[in-house]
Amino acid sequence: MHNLYNVSSVIELKGFDLPPEAVLPAFLxxxxxxxxxxLCNCVLILVITLNKSLHQPVYLILLNLPINDLVGSSAFFIQVIKELLLDSRTIQHAACVTQAFFIHVYAAGTIYxxxxxxYDRYIAICCPLKYNSIMTNAHVLKIITGVWVATLLMMGLLFLLLLRLxxxxxxxxxxxxxxxSLLTLVCADTTANNVYGLLxxxxTQLVANGTILYTYLQILIACFRSKRSDTKAKALQTCATHLVVFLLLECLGLFTIISHRIKNISPQLRRFIGTSTLIFPPTLNPIVYGLRTKEIRDKLVSILKSKIIPLR
Incomplete structure (x- = not known):
């Protein structure tokens, strides 16, 4: 069916519509x-993988977050840097589909x-005596495998439905x-694609928001019932920080999705929000979920002292 249309294999991107004097600052x-x-995500990956004391359920699950952030940010930034450096707004259709696929894998993967x-923090705080028996290595492996399999299958089917058109x-x-955006290039009925995309x-929102709201609510209740003020303060601070980052990701992601279905919205605003989704979470995640964690921070400081101080 593709041969029925005399269509180029090269896709022209809208670009960021930058004036000439703003191209170099944007590139930098x-x-x-x-x-x-x-740097931030690779440091977090190395600290967790190289320290056996961090090979615990919470950190093994956390390890997938910087990996996922690297997937999404690489898919986005490599093309953007190339576009700004070469002053080119074209991309091969296959490369465009590949970029879109990994960006969507990043978005869904982050949520899951x-x-x-x-879920891990809920078991640790609300069921501490059962934590070791529930969060075994086998159970953690099932959770991690389930996250990636669900993400890849959902996004794989989404793009298979696109490529058939x-x-x-x-x-x-x-x-x-x-x-x-790729769906706007299609000249066929996209009802099935729209229905599956919204589904x-x-x-994703039902599973993620339902689980996170329930678990953090139970964590907050457990904290308020705790008689130890230091434990309560630490848990509340951790929950509040995690919720802020999660809500930021949710707001940016949902606005990006909704903006494609609102015709009167400013294209500049749509591009800004979409770009923010691929810049801020991958930057904040390793700091909030990694470097602000005492165990990881202590290990990083220990590594830096052992490697840098002897060189002086």
Missing amino acids: FATLSYMIIL ILTAMA PRCRSQLTHSYCDHP TVAV
């Missing part, structure tokens, strides 16, 4: 942001990983590739 900002994301982490346009109205969003 994008490069610096990507380097910071790479944070849900798994909330004929394409007759080559101009993308977005600055990077995602599923809703995946609804299921």
